Structures are given as C-alpha cells and as structure tokens.
Amino acid sequence: MKIAIVHDWLTTYAGSEKVLEQMLELFPEADLFSTVDFLSGKEREFLRGKEVHTSFIQKLPLAKKKYRQYLPLMPMAVEQFDLSSYDLILSSSHAVSKGVITGPGQLHISYVHSPIRYAWDLQHQYLKESGLHKGLKGMAAKWMLSRMRMWDYRTSNGVDHFLANSDFIASRIWKVYRRESQVIYPPVNVSAFAYHEAKDDFYLTASRMVPYKKMDLIVEAFSKMPDKKLVVIGDGPDMVKIREHAGDNIQIMGYQSDEVLIDHMQRAKAFVFAAEEDFGITVVEAQACGTPVIAYGRGGSLETIKGLRSSEPTGVFFEEQTVDSVMAGVQRYESESRRISPANCRKNAMTFTPEFFKxxxxxxxxxxxxxSTSSDHRAQEMFRVL
Known part of the structure; x- marks a missing residue:
C-alpha cells in the first residue's frame, strides 16, 4: 500500500509539526508533501532525513520569509501534487492540505487542526490585527478570503473521513463543512516535562507574542497586582506592546531554550494562559510538570484542563479576555489552590501522550x-452478477 502524507507548510517545529512527526513514525514508508519546506537544520531533525516534495511556491521570490503572502496561490499549489498512485492519503491541515485532489479508488483521511481560521469565524479579527479591515487593501483581502472559503468548502467533499484535534474543532468542522468528525487529541511529549512537586513564588506565561495569544492582557493584569511575580517567556511582534505594560514585578525573558522553559514550568506556582486555542499543547505541558493552569474558559482549554467542578481539578478558568477577568482568575486560583494537587495535574497530562495518539x-x-476494502469487494461482486 502506497501512502502519502500532506502538510500545509514546513517552516517551524510547532504543534502541527508534532502531529506530523507522529504520523511519520506510524508510517515511515510514506511520501511527504508540503507547499514549502524552509525548516532549518536542527528543526528538521524530526523528519529523519525524509525527502519533502514541495510545490512551485518553494521557488517563488522571497518565499522563505513571506510564504504566507502566497496564500492565494496555495489552493492551486496543493492541487498540483500528483497523488494518483497512492492508496491512502493522510492530510494534516490547518489551511490548504486537505484540498489535494484524490480519486474514488483512494482513501483520504484529513486530520484537521482547524478549518482555515482567517477565512472563517476569525476573519474579522485577523483583518483588524493585520490592518486590512478597510481601504483598497482591505477590499482585496476580503475578496481573496471569500474565494478561499468557496474553495475550502468545495474541497471538503474530497475528504472521506475527518479527524479533529478537539471537540471544539469538531464543532467548527460541522459548522463550516457540515461533516461529522472523530476526535483524536494531538500528541504531547509529556515525558520531556518531568514532574516537579515543589513550587516557587512566581507565575509563568509562555507563548509566541502574537495578538491572539493575548499575552498583553496577562502582563497588564499582573502589573495591577504588584504583590504577585510573573515570568514571561517568548518573543514576537507584540514584544514592544508587552514591555510597555510590564511593571517591576514582571520579568520578560524573551525567547528561551526548551531547557529554560521546562525549568520555569516545573517551578511556577501556576501557568497563565489567555488564548482561545483549538487545543493548547502548552497547558498540557505545564500540567505534565505538575503545574496548575489559570486559563481562559473557551476552546480546547475546556478539554485539557479540569476545572474546579471536577473532583480532581488541575486549574481554574476565567470568563473573559479582559484584564479584570484575568485578575479574577488569579484571585480564584489563590483562594482554591489547596484543592489542586501537582499529582492530579500530571495524571491529567498523561492522557495526551504520543503513544495514545498513534x-x-x-x-x-x-x-x-x-x-473501504469490503466496499470494493461488494462492488466487484455486483459487477460480476451484472
């Protein structure tokens, strides 16, 4: 059986790439396709030397730094992959890879991290954050996203079976494509995050500093609680804004190695998370260290964190993405922290291992x-009868 695995783009080793890594471990003989491949030497180690078949976008001007600007061309790019000789096509998609062209004799299973966020329910948020919500550029962006939605919906018919990385994403798949999906939670390398019961007197937040992660809310909230220490790990375009909000009780460390991040995760009294994520690998990693989580109560966090209503809580939720709500969440945690044990945090994280995913x-x-094989046999028998 010939197997093809299709990924959106290879530019960094992040959440969707960790899913791809496990797919490649499960099917080491599979061929790998991606619109572009700009992984650096160390980041590409998880591919284990596997050749990547890329699209024409790989060779376009400035594609390495500005590949996202070629998004309007990506539907055409994935449709140019010739997958006609493969029996099983497994796509790992948060953008366009589910749109590959397959035939009736092929089985296409798509693991969806999310339908294209910036084309569907988060369109208005992304346009505002990119400064593309008005003017001629805004009109062009809205027209492009309208075309992208039509293509995305049409190509959902080429997928035989959908997998979702959470119940939250399964509801998005139904909303956008009107297709059922089965949930398989993504793999988290919990073994790399050793359990540590003793905690120091500081809170931690860590993420890429991009608008939807809402790191600025967390920093501003702790600036209004000068008696509480916060450590911030990460870098990105919002760094300047975040530094502007930081009080003397906040240490902004910028980008740090995995070793430094894990050390702080192990010692933090709680991990603070304000994004509405599809799943949220970081909050599972924190729990693997035995660290409780204070999180925004929407999206995948509701599936990866056990709130105070649970008999074995691993964190607390706050209700809104506002400074006051973050502050209320921290206060709630401090009043209920005795109910949240590091051991239960670790126990919960162990339900998201790579082995379980595979x-x-x-x-x-x-x-x-x-x-599929049984269906083919039945069709052949009917043909013989006729």
Missing part, C-alpha cells in the same frame, strides 16, 4: 481501510 490514529485508519 494507537488511536492507527485504529481509526485500519477501521476505514477495512471498510
């Missing part, structure tokens, strides 16, 4: 392959 994915694929 077992679940393989079982799903085997089931669908068996069903």
């Amino acid at each position: 077992r679940s994915l393989k079982a799903f694929i085997d089931e669908k392959l068996d069903a």
